[in-house]
Amino acid sequence: MSNRLQGKVAVVTGGTSGIGLATAKRFAAEGAWVFITGRRQAELDAAVKEIGANATGVQGDVSNLADIDRLYEAVRQKQDRIDILFANAGGGEFSPLGAITEEHFDKTFTINVKGTLFTVQKALPLLRDGASVILTGSTAATKASSAFSVYGATKAAIRSFARNWMLELKDRRIRVNTLSPGPIKTPGLHGLGKTEEEARQILDFLARSVPMNRLGDPDEVARAAVFLAADDSSFVNGIELFVDGGMVQI
Ligand code: NAD
Numbered sequence: 001m002s003n004r005l006q007g008k009v010a011v012v013t014g015g016t017s018g019i020g021l022a023t024a025k026r027f028a029a030e031g032a033w034v035f036i037t038g039r040r041q042a043e044l045d046a047a048v049k050e051i052g053a054n055a056t057g058v059q060g061d062v063s064n065l066a067d068i069d070r071l072y073e074a075v076r077q078k079q080d081r082i083d084i085l086f087a088n089a090g091g092g093e094f095s096p097l098g099a100i101t102e103e104h105f106d107k108t109f110t111i112n113v114k115g116t117l118f119t120v121q122k123a124l125p126l127l128r129d130g131a132s133v134i135l136t137g138s139t140a141a142t143k144a145s146s147a148f149s150v151y152g153a154t155k156a157a158i159r160s161f162a163r164n165w166m167l168e169l170k171d172r173r174i175r176v177n178t179l180s181p182g183p184i185k186t187p188g189l190h191g192l193g194k195t196e197e198e199a200r201q202i203l204d205f206l207a208r209s210v211p212m213n214r215l216g217d218p219d220e221v222a223r224a225a226v227f228l229a230a231d232d233s234s235f236v237n238g239i240e241l242f243v244d245g246g247m248v249q250i
Contacts, residue, residue: 004230006031014089016047018186022218062115084229112154137180166238182244184216212245
């Protein structure tokens with residue numbers, strides 16, 4: 001490690017598993033103080049232990065605005081600023097058009113669209129001038145795939161958020177970029193199947209749709225997040241960075 005984030009304060013929502021946990025570990029290893037969120041206290045405690053001494057866990061759901069307020073109150077009390085905000089928490093339901101329910105629609109939009117919007121909006125008073133905001137998109141916003149239409153629509157909204165907020169925040173030199181993973185081996189991806197066998201088939205199919213013929217590792221996304229967070233990307237603004245083994249190019 002080269003201490004690229006030495007002395008910075010980072011917030012990672014959904015930091016207890018998958019991409020969020022891998023990124024929180026990288027941020028901490030690069031010298032940042034990291035606040036992570038997660039919905040379940042036990043998982044949060046385990047993740048904080050794994051990240052190390054310079055991590056704080058704040059239990060909460062990004063769908064709930066009071067929980068987001070509590071997160072930033074904790075940041076205010078401990079560090080009083082944010083240099084890096086990684087709005088990573090996300091997920092949802094996956095069904096083909098005929099099977100989409102109102103509940104499925106509401107849940108997916110609430111976590112990904114409402115959650116991201118208020119995670120960033122409520123951070124504004126704490127975000128330092130020159131901060132880096134990283135939103136989480138997905139190749140699903142760009143590529144057609146059965147059962148992903150609602151999820152893909154939420155991730156398309158994220159791209160729009162990033163472009164608009166980049167402009168709105170330019171006077172504070174806050175950069176806003178979207179990090180869009182392809183299929184990455186995380187508990188979230190594994191949960192796509194209703195059975196072990198179905199999950200295996202989905203993972204095989206996804207791996208074959210990547211030109212590199214494999215799934216990505218959470219740490220491969222984390223390393224790209226470090227780039228967007230650090231001064232290495234000081235003139236990179238409003239982009240969508242795909243970490244997908246070339247998937248969106250075909
Ligand atoms: P994961 O399920 O392994 O981890 C998700 C994390 O988000 C967990 O810490 C979970 O507690 C948290 N979370 C979920 N809903 C939340 C909520 N409402 N409030 C607070 N925290 C919540 O998932 P992952 O695969 O690491 O996904 C992380 C992000 O990357 C998501 O935004 C997902 O849409 C996106 N993404 C993942 C993939 C992939 O293949 N894994 C691909 C593209 C995009």
